[in-house]
Amino acid sequence: MAQVLHRLKGMKGRVLVVDDDADARGALAEALREGGYSVETAADAFKGLGKVPDFAPDLVLTDLKMPGMDGLEFLRKLRSGGYDMPVVVTTAFADVETAVTALKEGAADYLTKPLDLTELSLVVGREMDRLRLHREAGLLRARLAERYSFSNVVGSSPAMQNVLKVLPQVAASKASVLITGEPGTGKELLATTIHQYSPRAKGPFLKLHCAALAEPLLDSELFGHESGALPGSPGRREGRLQQAAGGTLFLDEIFALPAALQVRLLRFLQEHAFERMGGEETLHVDVRVIAASNHNLREEVAQGRFREDLFYCLNVVNIDLPPLRARPSDILALAMHFLHKYASEDGKSLAGFSDEALEELASYEWPGNVRELENAVAHAVVLASGPRVTAAELPPGVETPAVRTAGIRIPGSKMEDIERHVILTTLEATRGSTTKAAEILGMSVRTIQYRLQQYHSAPKSELHAPAVIFKRPD
Numbered sequence: 452m453a454q455v456l457h458r459l460k461g462m463k464g465r466v467l468v469v470d471d472d473a474d475a476r477g478a479l480a481e482a483l484r485e486g487g488y489s490v491e492t493a494a495d496a497f498k499g500l501g502k503v504p505d506f507a508p509d510l511v512l513t514d515l516k517m518p519g520m521d522g523l524e525f526l527r528k529l530r531s532g533g534y535d536m537p538v539v540v541t542t543a544f545a546d547v548e549t550a551v552t553a554l555k556e557g558a559a560d561y562l563t564k565p566l567d568l569t570e571l572s573l574v575v576g577r578e579m580d581r582l583r584l585h586r587e588a589g590l591l592r593a594r595l596a597e598r599y600s601f602s603n604v605v606g607s608s609p610a611m612q613n614v615l616k617v618l619p620q621v622a623a624s625k626a627s628v629l630i631t632g633e634p635g636t637g638k639e640l641l642a643t644t645i646h647q648y649s650p651r652a653k654g655p656f657l658k659l660h661c662a663a664l665a666e667p668l669l670d671s672e673l674f675g676h677e678s679g680a681l682p683g684s685p686g687r688r689e690g691r692l693q694q695a696a697g698g699t700l701f702l703d704e705i706f707a708l709p710a711a712l713q714v715r716l717l718r719f720l721q722e723h724a725f726e727r728m729g730g731e732e733t734l735h736v737d738v739r740v741i742a743a744s745n746h747n748l749r750e751e752v753a754q755g756r757f758r759e760d761l762f763y764c765l766n767v768v769n770i771d772l773p774p775l776r777a778r779p780s781d782i783l784a785l786a787m788h789f790l791h792k793y794a795s796e797d798g799k800s801l802a803g804f805s806d807e808a809l810e811e812l813a814s815y816e817w818p819g820n821v822r823e824l825e826n827a828v829a830h831a832v833v834l835a836s837g838p839r840v841t842a843a844e845l846p847p848g849v850e851t852p853a854v855r856t857a858g859i860r861i862p863g864s865k866m867e868d869i870e871r872h873v874i875l876t877t878l879e880a881t882r883g884s885t886t887k888a889a890e891i892l893g894m895s896v897r898t899i900q901y902r903l904q905q906y907h908s909a910p911k912s913e914l915h916a917p918a919v920i921f922k923r924p925d
């Protein structure tokens with residue numbers, strides 16, 4: 452016996468043995484202890500239940516036939532109490548039927564009495580192995596989840612998970628990144644996060660808003676200037692590029708970069724070289740560039756307002772942040788995130804939102820995206836008096852789910868225009884998936900495709916291009 456169980460040494464685990472027969476209990480406990488397990492015993496199911504919370508057994512071995520509460524009832528009590536450890540039942544040979552019932556109710560296995568200790572060691576060993584695998588898989592899943600979550604970026608929607616999934620690689624690389632998305636979708640937050648998780652995290656992270664300054668000033672801000680080159684600024688000045696050496700420069704609203712500066716930025720991206728305004732000396736610095744735009748940059752290229760070569764240089768990695776309305780599953784997670792943030796800043800303890808408030812948050816369109824949601828929650832936290840934020844405490848605009856009318860009026864619009872609007876808006880929300888749109892609208896995929904063909908030649912489609920995250924080799 453000792454030999455058989457010896458194999459189990461080292462695979463330790465906790466086993467709770469429940470049996471009203473003192474001899475059986477003692478023998479089982481001894482055999483299992485010899486096998487390297489840590490064992491507790493209980494003379495009946497009530498005592499067994501009492502031991503579970505503290506001892507936290509990995510496995511329970513229980514007799515089926517016991518006075519008071521029998522093994523089957525004990526098993527049910529464990530399960531209804533939320534305990535899912537394997538339970539192995541022991542039963543007299545004549546009562547295999549009850550053992551089968553126990554299996555149906557979730558027992559892991561049964562052993563017949565008199566007990567064969569070899570069988571006992573095999574069954575317990577197998578269940579422990581299974582448990583370990585299960586736990587390892589759980590741990591792995593938890594680690595993966597951890598990898599895709601970045602402390603400050605909230606997003607459980609498939610679209611955001613795709614973004615978070617590529618973030619570690621994007622952060623590790625030196626490639627330029629172009630982040631696109633409507634205002635308030637989190638472009639700057641993402642740029643900051645990429646920098647924080649990059650090997651240059653200890654270096655500076657600087658920002659320059661390309662739409663905020665007129666050309667000569669922007670030139671000087673970006674590349675710097677020599678003495679006398681910039682009227683009104685007599686001395687020599689270092690630009691952001693130089694100040695960001697060893698770090699990251701975030702160029703916001705890149706679409707607004709004037710043509711002459713586009714040429715010089717292109718040269719910098721290709722050769723890491725530039726000259727200050729009015730300067731002859733060529734400077735070399737190591738700076739990673741992340742650009743953002745809420746204008747469609749391809750469209751700017753098509754219109755001849757943005758250099759195509761610069762576009763490709765910036766767009767080595769493109770991360771498109773979908774509007775909040777296209778990722779409704781993020782709304783509540785973000786709302787809770789902001790609730791905790793602002794409540795703790797205000798020293799308030801708020802548990803969440805009332806059902807009505809949740810409904811309003813979920814049905815509103817959020818044209819200002821995450822920024823608008825953040826402000827709405829901040830507003831509500833200031834007003835909140837109860838344990839939960841009520842609908843009345845949300846800003847006034849949120850209570851009316853904004854139907855994006857796009858020129859549609861009811862009454863007043865033709866059915867075909869209404870249908871067109873509904874189809875295109877739904878496709879936007881499904882990020883171009885006709886299958887999902889068909890499901891939502893209760894239409895056939897073919898009808899939607901047919902309509903799209905019809906709309907194709909019609910002026911200016913509202914259709915949002917499906918988000919793409921792609922990475923070309925450095």
Ligand SMILES: Nc1ncnc2c1ncn2[C@@H]1O[C@H](COP(=O)(O)OP(=O)(O)OP(=O)(O)O)[C@@H](O)[C@H]1O
Nearest residue numbers: 603604605633634635636637638639640745821822
């Ligand atoms: N996924 C997110 N998780 C947590 N906070 C977010 C998220 N996305 C955006 N935010 C918050 O929303 C606000 C707006 O985000 P951010 O400034 O990054 O947007 P933006 O796209 O740069 O907007 P704009 O185009 O107007 O400059 C910030 O306070 C940011 O921290």
Ligand SMILES: [Mg+2]
Nearest residue numbers: 635638639703
């Ligand atoms: Mg921004």
